[in-house]
Amino acid sequence: MTVDSAISLLGKAQRIVDVFGTEDDGLSLGELVRRSGLAKATVYRICQELTGWGLLERSGTDYRLGLRLFEIGQRVPRHRILAEAARPHIEDVFLATGESVHLAVRSGLTVLYLEKLGSRRVSRPSRVGGHLPLHSTSTGKVILAHSPQSLTIDVVRGGLTAATPYTVTQPGHLTAQLARVRRDGYFTEFEETRLGYLSVAVPLFGPQRSIVAALAVTAPTHRANVPKLISAIRTAGERVTTALTG
Known part of the structure; x- marks a missing residue:
């Protein structure tokens, strides 16, 4: 049995859409074939249909994700309510600190970024719609601690892979970090995701104190005022949780 025959049409379409990474503005047909593992004729046919539906768009000879996907994503009730509750407080943290602020939820074994308000002075690997590991990010650690x-x-x-020399890769060390999150109510990650940057995150809770997301502020280590970052993000986290549970 071939790979193509073993996967449903919907599964093939999902496989094609899923191969787009956060840094991919466009992918050629050949690259879609290589990443998806599907036959060229199958990929071409499905891409034509997805383009017709607006889920993909043509960019020269390449394909890119279509605005229709964004429109559909905005309708997801849980994420829309969360983003609307958090957005004013994300702005407050940015104005108070001048540093990048992120709202993230869990997606499998990664964090998915729903909102980002960033300083132009900072280049970070995170972006709205992007994923980073739970174990190496401040947002991921606070979500893990309350899950x-x-x-x-x-x-x-799944493996505690290292993004930098400072990424925690020992299970015992990770367990200790999660205990610290539960004790302190926040977590400060130093250069585990990217050298030269730190991030402070707090959990966001919904009804019954269930963890629903995490809010973080990120700054270069050389200029970070850590106490100020902690104060700003903790205040914002408490206010978002109140908005979600009030």
Whole structure:
């Protein structure tokens, strides 16, 4: 049985859409074939249909994700309500600190960024719609700390890969960090995701104190006023949680 015949049409379409990375403005047909593992004729046919639906767009000879996907994403109730509740407080943190602020939720074993308000002075690997690992990000750690232990077990089984020399890759060390999150109510990550940057994150809770997201402020280590960042992000986190539960 071939790969193509073993996957449904919907599965093939999902596979094609999923191969687009956060840095991919456009991909050629050949690259879509290579990344998806599907036959060229199949990829071409499905891309034509997805383009007709607005889920993909043509950019010269390349394909890129279409605005229709963005429009559909904005309709997701949980994420829309969360983003609307957090947005004023994200702006408050940015105005108070001048540093980049992120709103993230869990997506599998990664964090998915829903909102970002950033300083033009800072170049960061995160972007709206992008993913980063749970175990190496401040947002991921606060989400892990308030999630069932089974999620941490899954993360460890998946491998604690190192993005920098400072990324925590020992399960015991990660467990200690998560305990510190629960004790302090926030977490400061130093250069685990990118050299030269730190990030402070707080959990955001919904009804019944269930973890729904994380809010973080990120700054270059050489200019970061850590106490100021902690104060600003904790205040914002408390206000967002109140908005979500009030």
